[in-house]
Amino acid sequence: MTAVWQALIVLAWMVLLLLVFAYAALLRDVRELQAGVRTGDLAASGKVTAPALATSNEEGTYALAVDPACASCRIAVGAFAQPAAGPDRRIVTAVDEVTDWPEAAAVGVVVDRALWDSLHIQTTPMLLRFDPAGVLRERQIVGSAKHLEKLLGGAS
Amino acid sequence: MATALTPVGGTVRIEVPGNHRARPWASMFWLTGSAANGLDMRMHTGSPGSCADAVSDMGEPAARYSFRHAGGDVEVVQTKGGLAAVSWTGGHNELYYYLRNHDIDVQQVEQLLRLLHLSDSADGLVVRPRIGHGLRTRRLAMFTWIEGLMHVGVFHLLHHAQMLPTWRGLGTASGGELWQQQDASGTGRRLLLGTPTAVVEIGPDDEADPSVADAAVGMLAEYRDVPLKADA
CATH class of the missing domain: 1.20.5 (Single alpha-helices involved in coiled-coils or other helix-helix interfaces)
Known part of the structure; x- marks a missing residue:
């Protein structure tokens, strides 16, 4: 028992x-x-304003959202930082590390965790287009450096 | 082109009718591994020439080596800047991914590639993670571009249900409910298809070219009867 x-x-x-x-x-x-x-996309469908990306350029601002852990981002930044007419160009990231990238020196880097969170980035690199008031108007997933060049060239 | 992705046993298969095989295409998807192997990769597949472009985008190579794997040629290219590209060139299609660690050695690359089953044909490239290594896709499952035609994004419904509008769709297409969306600027045009497991986003490859947008919609033969109008 x-x-x-x-x-x-x-x-x-x-x-x-x-x-x-x-x-x-x-x-x-x-x-x-x-x-x-x-981190869903519901908020992404709402209005997102980034005062740091407001500009006097009537064509607005292109922002490239990047993550330092993303190898594709490093390559995309090289293509993004090429001098060009059209909208202003800025890099948006959540952490300081990107400011050390030599490729990023040609364009301004906006390090803003709160902005990053409000943008609901699905993946990086992602191309964002803001109007002169800093309101997010468009977002595009970037596949490669050549794809990014096409996106930048097609809309500018 | 038929792009297939088999992350955990289920298959997402996109069939585009017409003479699309002549068009260059590119696709990318994300794989994460188990805690043991620590993998977190963005994989790219595409038509011939994709790998050459990927390598040239990295800049001046510092070292490169190659070997054969799964019926294709593998080349590993490293730069002094700490980037590396691993490319696999098959008979019909190509695959590549970038790494940040330039100290990666050939054994590690071979181990990574052995986790994937590659099936290359004129119909497309199927990349299937081998069972038992804990590989799975991330929330954004896949994104594909067909040059001059359209892009197609496949998102896991579990994490992206919020992409779908709260109002009724324009109609029911094969596999789910269909919506048309415009972007915030009012110029872009996208179709959203909600299925029981995924949200599929379809948009023109070139937003600025209305004929491309029309072609993108027109190519989706199953959706031709769905009236297109602005969202309510």
């Missing part, structure tokens, strides 16, 4: 452990879902 009780206790502990693991997995899923809601 004692052996049966011992087996039941061991079994109960195993079930308890399984429940703990299941609960941890559930919590992780809930956190992912919450993060998904927080």
Whole structure:
């Protein structure tokens, strides 16, 4: 009889452990879902204004959203920083590291975590177009440096 | 072109009718790995010439080496600036990705490529992560451009349901409900298709060219009967 009780206790502990693991997995899923809601695109469809990107240039501003951990961003910045007529050009990022990129020196870098969060960047690099008042008008996912050149050339 | 992506057993397959194979195309998707392998890559696929462009965009190469893998030629190009490009050139299509670490060695590249099953044909390139390595796509699943025609974005519904309007769509197309959207400037035109698992965004390759926008919509034979009008 004692052996049966011992087996039941061991079994109960195993079930308890399984429940703990299941609960941890559930919590992780809930956190992912919450993060998904927080970073969703609903706000992106609303009006986003960036005073730092307002300009007297009547053509507005192109902003390239980049992340220092993104290798494609480094290459895109090289194409973006080429001198050109048309809208002003700025790089937007959430962290300081990008200001150290030599390629970024030719255009201004706006480091603004709050702005970054309000833009709801789905992926980087992303090309954003702001009107002279600094209101976001258009966003385009950038595939490559040549694609970026096409986007910049086509709309300027 | 048929672009297929098989992240975790499900397949997103986009079939575009017509003589589209003559057009250059490019596609990209994102893969993240398990905590053990720490992978987080943006992969690019495309028509012939894509890899050469990708390498030339990096600037002056400092080192390069090559080997054969899965019926294609692999080339690893490193720059002094700490960037590297790994390219795979198959008989019909190409694949490449960038890395920041220029110290990457050939063994690491081979290990990375072995995580992917590549199936190259005239119909397109299927990239399928091998089972058991914890690879999965990120929230933005895939983005494809067909030059002079359209771009197509496929987003996981779980994370991008908010992209879909709250009002009724213009109609029901194959696979889901269809909306037309204009961007904030009022000039852009996009179609949104909401399916049970994904949000598909379709837009013209060149916003400034109305004929391209019309062609993009017209090519979607299944959607031709859907009236196009501004959102309510």
